[in-house]
Amino acid sequence: MTPAVDLPVLPVERALFVPAADALVVADVHLGRGADSSVDAPIDDGGDVRDRLESLLARTDPATVVVAGDLLHAFDGIPRGLERDLTALEECVADADASLVVTPGNHDTMLETVFDGPTPIEYRLADGETVVCHGHEPPQTDATRYVIGHDHPALSVDGRKRPCFLYGPTVYEGADVTVCPAFSPLAAGVTVNGMRTRAFQSPLITDVDAFQPGVWDDSSEELLWFPPLGECRRLL
Template identity: 50%
Template sequence: MDGLQFHPRSVFLPRAEALVVADLHVGRAAASDVAFPLGERRDLLARLRDLVAEADPATVIFAGDVLHRFDAVTERARKTVGALVDVCDEAGCAAVFVRGNHDTALDAVRDDVRDAYVVAEEPQVVVCHGHEEPDTDAERYVIGHDHPAITIEGQRRPCVLVAADAYRGADVVMLPAFSRVAAGVEINDTRGGDLQSPLFDRLDDARPVVYDEAAEEPLTFPPLGELRRHL
């Protein structure tokens, strides 16, 4: 899709010089009592630094579900969010926070959380979390929320879903979870109504894009309606 560059678990919008990541779920490792080899904070920060160094954005947009817990913000989660902002500050780019359904306590950490963010006006691109229908009209929506992943040759891989004219005539780009603790939702046999986001009501026309980190390039697959016959 024109105007998009794909990076690991993220997209870059070159016209707006904006890098978008979604579903960090800060605090999920502790809440789930899982053992994560690198440590949640260290892993998130290291991968964000790499992305910022590669894409050189003017803005980093955190597209919702920055936090995992609904009810409160732990001190550790607060420090992790602060460290994410520090990564942006050190790189000379602005950090923008968009509210997700998990982010009921994010206002206690940041006083500038938005429900949606207009990235560019020609064409109008809006970043929102995707858990509810947006109030802002757009020609393209960049969202998260459902954590899409696809299983190919027995290996589950996070993927971006790209669909033209998917919501009220607008294109929709759904990002995988930036968190590696959050499980991906397998889309191999998923139909549009199976996803939670109201911006995707059909999936057969959506193209999965998998970033091959070994080859350092994105792999764009046929639309799911065609691809399912080969999976």
């Protein structure tokens, strides 16, 4: 492990809180993935998402909740129970006196049929420096830092795969990039330990060796930072 990284964005479990913008960011919620799966027993991923989001809202008390893409899972249909789960998520945010913004991801082709809130392709937070987007396409908005999802990063530590954040200082046209893990409990994540830059899907990941992974530790309720992936490969 390495010393804590001094960031203006604060990782909290599988989400990021941006104090200067009073905003909570989650990525890759993939509502409907449980119903869209091939298992016989239904998986209540919507309930898990709602409960964890409710806990994060109580902890951070944000004015705005931003989904960094892939709020939905299915490309070409609305799975059974999705509208119920989405309504519960919206009510959870409203009950916390926060507004909900969704920046569409590549899975969100049906978003406009079920969600009537704001859906900008890229969203600049109230701090004026942070832009949130899904990360599957090059951003069109200049920023000091970008917060994205899309790649579902995870780090293998002692044989156990853990969802992780990736932080890259000045890696995309001079801007910082923070990649969030998937918020969905059903997204196992892509193990980044041995991955090279070309294996990532986001064009904002231009040099993965420069990205520092961080894993949330439930017992201490803090993020444990590891060396940049270029060094990490030799250690894990």
